Amino acid sequence: MASTVGVIFSSLNERNIPELTRVRSVGSIPYGGRYRLVDFALSNMVNSGITTVGMVTKNNYQSLMDHLGSGKNWDLARKEGGLILLPPYSDDSETLYNNRLEALKGATAFLKKAKQDFVVLADSDAVYKLDYSKVIDYHIKKNADITMVYHEHEIKQTHYYITFDTNKDGRITELEINPSASGVQKNYINVMVARTSFLLGLIQKAIQCGYTSFGKDILSPSVKTLKLYGYKHEGYYKNIDSLESFFKANYDLLNKDIRNEIFGARDVYTKVNDSAPAKFTETAKVKNSLISDGCFIEGTVENCILFRGAKIGKGSVLKNCIIFSENIVGENCNLQYVVSDKDCIITDNRVLAGCEAQPYFINKGTRI
Amino acid sequence: MLRKKECVAMLLAGGQGSRLYALTNNIAKPAVAFGAKYRIIDFPLSNCINSGIDTVGVLTQYQPLVLNEYVGNGQPWDLDRTFGGVHILSPYEAKTDTSWYKGTANAIYQNIRFMKMYDPEYVLILSGDHIYKMDYDKMLAAHKKAKADCTIACMEVPIKEASRFGILNTKPDGSIYEFEEKPAKPKSNLASMGIYIFTASKLFKYLELDEADPNSEKDFGKNVLPAMLNAGEKMFSYRFDGYWKDVGTIASLWEANMDLLGTVPKFDLRDSERVIHSRSPLAPPAHIEGEVINSIVATGCEINGKVVNSVIGTDCIIEKGAEVTDCVLMGNTVVKSGAKLNYAIIDEDVNIGENAVIGAPREVASKIDGKTSGIVVLGRGVNVKKNGKVDAGEIVDKNV
Numbered sequence: 001m002a003s004t005v006g007v008i009f010s011s012l013n014e015r016n017i018p019e020l021t022r023v024r025s026v027g028s029i030p031y032g033g034r035y036r037l038v039d040f041a042l043s044n045m046v047n048s049g050i051t052t053v054g055m056v057t058k059n060n061y062q063s064l065m066d067h068l069g070s071g072k073n074w075d076l077a078r079k080e081g082g083l084i085l086l087p088p089y090s091d092d093s094e095t096l097y098n099n100r101l102e103a104l105k106g107a108t109a110f111l112k113k114a115k116q117d118f119v120v121l122a123d124s125d126a127v128y129k130l131d132y133s134k135v136i137d138y139h140i141k142k143n144a145d146i147t148m149v150y151h152e153h154e155i156k157q158t159h160y161y162i163t164f165d166t167n168k169d170g171r172i173t174e175l176e177i178n179p180s181a182s183g184v185q186k187n188y189i190n191v192m193v194a195r196t197s198f199l200l201g202l203i204q205k206a207i208q209c210g211y212t213s214f215g216k217d218i219l220s221p222s223v224k225t226l227k228l229y230g231y232k233h234e235g236y237y238k239n240i241d242s243l244e245s246f247f248k249a250n251y252d253l254l255n256k257d258i259r260n261e262i263f264g265a266r267d268v269y270t271k272v273n274d275s276a277p278a279k280f281t282e283t284a285k286v287k288n289s290l291i292s293d294g295c296f297i298e299g300t301v302e303n304c305i306l307f308r309g310a311k312i313g314k315g316s317v318l319k320n321c322i323i324f325s326e327n328i329v330g331e332n333c334n335l336q337y338v339v340s341d342k343d344c345i346i347t348d349n350r351v352l353a354g355c356e357a358q359p360y361f362i363n364k365g366t367r368i
Numbered sequence: 369m370l371r372k373k374e375c376v377a378m379l380l381a382g383g384q385g386s387r388l389y390a391l392t393n394n395i396a397k398p399a400v401a402f403g404a405k406y407r408i409i410d411f412p413l414s415n416c417i418n419s420g421i422d423t424v425g426v427l428t429q430y431q432p433l434v435l436n437e438y439v440g441n442g443q444p445w446d447l448d449r450t451f452g453g454v455h456i457l458s459p460y461e462a463k464t465d466t467s468w469y470k471g472t473a474n475a476i477y478q479n480i481r482f483m484k485m486y487d488p489e490y491v492l493i494l495s496g497d498h499i500y501k502m503d504y505d506k507m508l509a510a511h512k513k514a515k516a517d518c519t520i521a522c523m524e525v526p527i528k529e530a531s532r533f534g535i536l537n538t539k540p541d542g543s544i545y546e547f548e549e550k551p552a553k554p555k556s557n558l559a560s561m562g563i564y565i566f567t568a569s570k571l572f573k574y575l576e577l578d579e580a581d582p583n584s585e586k587d588f589g590k591n592v593l594p595a596m597l598n599a600g601e602k603m604f605s606y607r608f609d610g611y612w613k614d615v616g617t618i619a620s621l622w623e624a625n626m627d628l629l630g631t632v633p634k635f636d637l638r639d640s641e642r643v644i645h646s647r648s649p650l651a652p653p654a655h656i657e658g659e660v661i662n663s664i665v666a667t668g669c670e671i672n673g674k675v676v677n678s679v680i681g682t683d684c685i686i687e688k689g690a691e692v693t694d695c696v697l698m699g700n701t702v703v704k705s706g707a708k709l710n711y712a713i714i715d716e717d718v719n720i721g722e723n724a725v726i727g728a729p730r731e732v733a734s735k736i737d738g739k740t741s742g743i744v745v746l747g748r749g750v751n752v753k754k755n756g757k758v759d760a761g762e763i764v765d766k767n768v
Contacts, residue, residue: 033653034667072443253652256670263652266668272444272648276637277404277667277679280660281630292653293405293667296638298631306653 002136005081005116005196006045007107010038010124011058012100012190016159016241019361020341024063027055027124029240030324030342032253032262033292033307036067037240038124039270042083046074047267048132050120052081054110056103058088067271074269086110101214104203111200119199123190127249128237129262130191135231139193142170144229146198146219149191151237154184159241162188162215164230172228177215186230189237236261247339247359250305250322254288275308283314292325299329313348320356324364338362371451372487373423375508375565377416378476381409381496382429382469387617389739390747390765391715396428398496399435400621401698401716403628403637404666404681406646407438408615411501412494413445413454414644419504421492423452425482427475429459429468444647457482471586477575488568493588495562499624499635500612501642507606508565517570517601518593520544521563523608533559534589536605544603549589558605561612564588570601611635618740622713625679625696629662649682658686666699673703681716690720694730704754711760712744720746721754733760 010027020029027038038055045053053076057064068074071083086107104121111119118139120132130149139147150164163185164175179185194202202218211217222228236258238249252258262268275294280286285300294309299316306312310323313331321338329335330348337354340346341364350368354360362368385397392400398409409426416424424447428435435456442454457479459468469475476493483491490511492504502521511519522536530551536558537546548554574592578584584591597603611634615621627634637644651668659674668683673690681699686692689705696713703709706723711730720726726744727733733742738761747765752758756768 035652254655256655259652259655266650268652269650274444274643274645274648276639276644277664278654279629279638279664280662282662284660286656286660288657289655290653291656291665294638 002118002133002140003116004048004050004118004120004132004136005111005114006050006053006120006122006132007056007104007111008038008041008045008053008122008124009056009100009103009190010061010064011056012103012123013125013159013241014058016125017243017246019243019339019363020246021060023060023341023364025058025061025124026240028061028064028067029125029246030307031127031240031246032250033290033305034273035268035270036064037127038064038067039268040127040129041122041124042068042074042076043268044122044128044130044132045120046076046269047129048120050132051076051078052084052114052116054084054086054107056086056107058103061085061087069271073271084110099213101203101206101211101217104199104214105207108200108203111196111203114196116196119194119196121190121192121194121199125241126189126237126239127252127262128189128233129235129268130233132191132193135191135193138170138231139229142229143227144171145194145226147193147229147231148172148188148219149193149231149233150186151189151233152184152186153237155179155182155187160215162219164188164228166230170229170231172223172230175220175223175228177220186232189233189239191233193231243339243359243361244357247322247337247356251303251320253290253305254303273308294325299331299333307342322359341365344368373452374488375421375423375490375492375504376483376486376488376568377412377421377424377492377494377504378479378483379409379412379416379424379426379494379496380472380475381426381435382432382475383497384430385497385616387739388621389618389763390745391618391621391713392431393747393765394431395434395748396430396432396496397616399438400615401681402499402615402621403625404664404679404699405648406644408499409435409439409496410445410644410646411499412496413439413442413447414642415500415502415504416492416494417445417447417645418642419502419508421504422447422449423486423488424454425457425479426454426496427457427469427479429475432456432458438647440647445645452486455482471591472588473575473578473584473592474586476571476588477579477586480572480575483568483572491566491568491571493562493564493566497614497616498561498612499615500561500608501610501639501644502563502608502612503642504563504565507563510606511565511567511604514542514604515602516565516604517567518596518603519565519606520593520603521561521606521608522558523561523612524557525559527554527557530554530557530559534562534593536560538605542605542607544597544605547589547593547597547603558607560589561608562589564593565606570596574599574601618713618743618745622696622743625713626677626694628664628679629677651683658688673705695727707752710744711742712746712758714746715748715750717749718746719751721752721756723754724752724756724758726752726758728760736761739763 014021070077076083307325315332447454654669687705710727736742
């Protein structure tokens with residue numbers, strides 16, 4: 001494939017989901033029992049043959065660094081390239097970046113140094129599998145300036161987003177930011193391909209002109225002047241932009257077909273943790289749930305996702321819950337629609353309930 | 369300053385493990401899967417790193433492919449080092465002499481140059497077929513304190529089983545005055561665990577003497593240790609009272625797996641102090657739809673049937689209507705609907721057809737007096753056809 005460098009934004013859009021990003025970046029939001037959201041974009045890069053990846057960070061990136069380490073779990077601990085953390089850059093006159101364009105400015109030194117002809121930009125707030133090398137092949141075939149990946153689904157985002165229309169050839173003819181339209185649209189999923197030199201030129205121009213928004217100041221005005229192409233992602237895609245969508249995206253994994261699509265090839269990489277295998281005692285009753293290594297289950301668990309090391313006491317009943325790692329649920333508790341962040345302790349006999357649209361959220365390290 | 373390592377570990381991993389029958393047809397015993405997500409070698413390797421020993425030679429000989437691949441550069445155990453780390457040591461061709469390892473002592477002898485690269489004060493000799501957690505650093509401290517030339521880890525065993533082991537006869541201060549290899553009439557019940565710490569200079573000296581002796585079987589237990597004792601070297605016992613199991617037989621391997629089950633298991637892997645590291649697979653969490661009772665289940669499994677008192681390894685699929693009781697599934701095995709499995713060890717990559725019947729309930733099968741004490745053994749990659757039957761105690765390494 002064409003030589004390609006990747007850039008992942010680990011910290012954009014975190015205001016959308018404050019419950020989970022209070023203590024971490026978007027990319028390190030736990031997901032699916034043993035993963036972090038960044039694993040999907042990063043594994044997609046690796047599985048697309050990209051071996052140089054810049055990870056743009058902002059604040060609170062300790063948990064992200066802890067997760068990524070040297071990158072060896074993604075085979076990205078390399079002499080040439082590999083995983084390179086791009087900490088936020090700031091001189092006296094500037095504060096930390098607030099948007100994609102400013103974040104990209106921080107990545108220019110990395111991109112200038114990169115020898116690769118093409119660049120893939122991706123966010124880390126979504127669950128999907130995509131071979132970026134196919135996007136690049138498409139980009140080359142269309143002789144495009146920028147190729148933007150979209151997924152067709154009903155508009156439901158409540159935050160900043162972009163939709164567009166394409167002609168038969170795939171060229172973007174109309175691009176809207178936060179459109180008023182409803183129904184199924186071509187939703188941009190914040191995955192973009194360009195020639196590295198072309199992107200650097202755009203960034204240079206943006207700095208000279210004092211642009212502040214990649215969407216409003218660069219993409220939107222260039223529909224006619226630049227060759228913007230849309231590439232359709234056919235498979236599963238779930239953007240996580242609220243506690244509700246977080247809950248649903250996890251819940252999707254209880255569907256066998258979705259689970260197979262995402263994990264069937266066993267090529268979603270993540271940090272390895274040496275927990276013992278999950279243990280079920282004589283009193284355990286488990287239905288339709290994902291159970292991670294290190295779990296210890298004495299109670300009843302239905303339609304739940306239990307992360308590593310979760311402990312469920314005797315007589316407790318959990319339904320439709322997402323329990324993060326190292327949680328301890330005592331005896332005779334009753335939990336429904338609960339999302340419990342890491343290291344929580346729920347003492348005996350507690351009854352906690354939320355609903356699907358508004359799960360009951362418990363902050364990291366809380367004792368109830 | 370020349371860099372050196374105080375203590376280098378040498379792990380004997382070349383044994384065939386013939387009493388594991390079909391399980392070791394194609395892989396060395398230390399590479400046999402254990403406890404749903406581990407291999408036997410994870411235990412000594414994890415013990416090393418947890419004891420501060422970061423230089424380990426792994427001596428392989430029999431069917432080393434899976435073992436070499438698994439150990440790799442040692443990264444899962446933090447043994448990928450620029451100085452030290454884990455090294456696979458296979459027999460090699462030399463200018464004057466080319467030979468396989470001819471016994472435990474000869475295997476170590478052939479790697480004297482490896483040990484000398486690190487200029488160690490002490491050498492720890494380990495076996496690759498034991499399940500246990502042990503702090504070798506405490507044993508080393510005891511060795512130093514006693515100013516011993518050799519320290520042998522030992523534990524009390526029931527006296528009627530003592531004749532299966534190397535038995536240490538000791539004085540009250542722990543020093544050894546007699547060493548008997550598998551005695552018919554044991555004088556004590558202190559069994560050697562096959563874990564030795566030698567003062568390096570003494571080890572090298574006695575290995576060279578042993579090598580020069582044409583009558584020697586080149587074995588630590590039979591030759592080197594008695595020779596040191598006869599020469600009056602200071603030999604001490606080191607008592608260990610934790611969990612330790614030699615998994616050299618089908619029955620003991622099955623038992624050791626079962627020892628992991630229960631709220632208060634005999635051997636607990638849920639231990640944040642002494643974590644057993646392993647090369648973890650890339651599988652998502654297990655999806656449980658069926659019934660799982662008193663069992664452990666590794667990642668990647670899809671359990672839709674019933675699992676009771678069993679150890680289920682990575683990426684196993686148990687279909688709806690299948691029942692697995694008192695079994696060890698090592699991983700990547702499919703049990704089709706309606707199949708009934710009892711009292712069996714199923715190696716990796718096995719396929720069990722619909723309504724197949726494997727083994728008999730443990731109450732019945734365990735009374736059978738055979739090579740496997742009534743446990744069914746299905747070797748790696750075996751296919752059992754639809755409605756197929758495997759009787760209790762059978763060992764199967766071909767499709768049936």
